[in-house]
Amino acid sequence: MVKNCFKYFAAALVLVGMYFFMTLPTSCSxxxxxxxxxxxxxxxxxxxxxxxxxxxxxxxxxxxxxxxEGGILNEKTGENYHCGARWTTWYGVTTTPDGKFLxxxxxxxxxxxxAWSFEHLxxxxxxxxxxxxxxxxxxxxxxxxxxxxxxxxxxxxxxSADGEYVKEPCEFFKAVNNGLAPEECVNKMTEYRKSAGKRxxxxxxxxxxxxxxxxxxxxxxNIGDLEPRKFYQTKNxxxxxxxxxxxxxxxxxxxxxxxxxxDATVNTFFNMNEGNDxxxxxxx
Numbered sequence: 001m002v003k004n005c006f007k008y009f010a011a012a013l014v015l016v017g018m019y020f021f022m023t024l025p026t027s028c029s030x031x032x033x034x035x036x037x038x039x040x041x042x043x044x045x046x047x048x049x050x051x052x053x054x055x056x057x058x059x060x061x062x063x064x065x066x067x068x069e070g071g072i073l074n075e076k077t078g079e080n081y082h083c084g085a086r087w088t089t090w091y092g093v094t095t096t097p098d099g100k101f102l103x104x105x106x107x108x109x110x111x112x113x114x115a116w117s118f119e120h121l122x123x124x125x126x127x128x129x130x131x132x133x134x135x136x137x138x139x140x141x142x143x144x145x146x147x148x149x150x151x152x153x154x155x156x157x158x159x160s161a162d163g164e165y166v167k168e169p170c171e172f173f174k175a176v177n178n179g180l181a182p183e184e185c186v187n188k189m190t191e192y193r194k195s196a197g198k199r200x201x202x203x204x205x206x207x208x209x210x211x212x213x214x215x216x217x218x219x220x221x222n223i224g225d226l227e228p229r230k231f232y233q234t235k236n237x238x239x240x241x242x243x244x245x246x247x248x249x250x251x252x253x254x255x256x257x258x259x260x261x262x263d264a265t266v267n268t269f270f271n272m273n274e275g276n277d278x279x280x281x282x283x284x
Contacts, residue, residue, distance in 0.1 A: 050129040050136050054145055057138060058118060060220035063280055064146045064213055065091050065117060068206055070228035071110070071283045078107040084195075090283075091117040092149070110283075121145065127161045128153030133177045140176070143186070143214025147172065150206060151192050171256070183261070186211030190249075190257040202232050204249070204257065208240040208269075211259045217266055227275035228283060239268055 054061070069092030073081040080087045080102050086094040087102040090113035095101055097119050102108070108116075125148045129141065136144065148156050151170070158169030172188035189207040193199055209231065212218040241249035242258040249257040275282075 048132070048135040050132055050141060051126050053136070053138070054126045054129055054141050055122070057141055057145075058121060060138075061121065061142055061145050062091075062114075062117065063220040063223060063284060064142060064209070064218070065149060066280045066284045067223050067226060067228050068092070068146065068150075068209055071278070078109075080104070080106055080108065089113050093117055093120070121149070124153055124161070125149055128157050128159070131157040131159055131173075134179075136176075137216075139216035139219075140182075140214055142220075143210055143212075144176070146213055147189060147207075147210045150203075150210070155192075171254075182215055183259075186214050186259055187252065187256045190259070193257070201237075204237075205232055205234075205240055208259055212261065212266070212269075215261060217261055222270075224281040225275055225279050226270070226273045227278055228280055230273045230275070231269065234272060239265065239272070 069090075071090050072078065080089040082088070082104070083092075083094075087104055087106065088094050089102060089106070089108040090110050093102070093108070093113045093116050097116055125145050128148060129136070129144070132144075144156075154160055154166055156170055156173050158165060158167050158173070160166050170188070171191050172185060175185040175188045186207075189210055190204065192207075193204050195203065209218060237243050237247055237249055238260075240260060242260050244250055251257055
């Protein structure tokens with residue numbers, strides 16, 4: 001009888017020990033995270049399948065990458081080009097899968113660049129979708145992935161792919177997780193609008209496309225006949241943002257620019273960016 005009681009007592013101790021072990025934080029960094037950030041991390045365990053859904057949408061996401069990144073500047077020579085920061089080849093690829101930067105004059109076959117682009121999505125974009133606190137729509141996933149392809153997963157969420165808290169998440173991420181209206185969320189993308197300390201107009205125009213994808217205005221089906229990168233050429237910010245008398249973007253009370261998606265603006269975008277020889281379909 002005594003032996004049996006001892007066995008039951010020992011088993012109980014083991015179970016209690018396992019409980020406390022399982023409830024310990026999986027990363028020591030959580031001890032330094034604010035309460036609201038811990039709540040975001042707690043939600044990571046929720047099975048929303050956003051990562052798996054992004055994988056299923058890869059071809060649609062890649063269509064948008066073709067639109068905003070385009071191909072190379074000279075298809076006859078096949079050489080890469082300098083985007084202002086790094087040497088770049090097809091689809092905005094600037095590094096090899098092992099992290100080495102492309103060099104001047106380096107020629108990367110189109111098929112290889114596409115494979116590298118997909119690898120980047122799977123390694124450095126999709127994993128960060130697990131930090132969103134609810135199930136995302138297909139349109140949201142495409143817009144978010146396009147935004148992350150641009151600014152990076154850590155910059156968006158504040159977490160590393162391994163779950164370590166590294167910095168304050170961006171306002172767009174907070175807005176989506178807090179359930180703000182989609183139109184409000186996309187305006188938060190304009191938090192990123194500078195390069196080398198100066199306003200980057202091309203980046204602001206790119207946010208219009210990212211926001212339109214998030215809102216479901218632009219889709220993989222209706223952008224196929226558009227010319228890649230052509231939308232960067234317009235100097236009229238009124239084609240993308242609500243502007244003041246000087247034709248400069250109008251900011252809200254928190255300093256975020258107000259993206260413009262009325263019917264006239266959307267129709268203008270399609271008319272101005274219709275492709276001829278080169279289209280999203282042709283370089284995809």
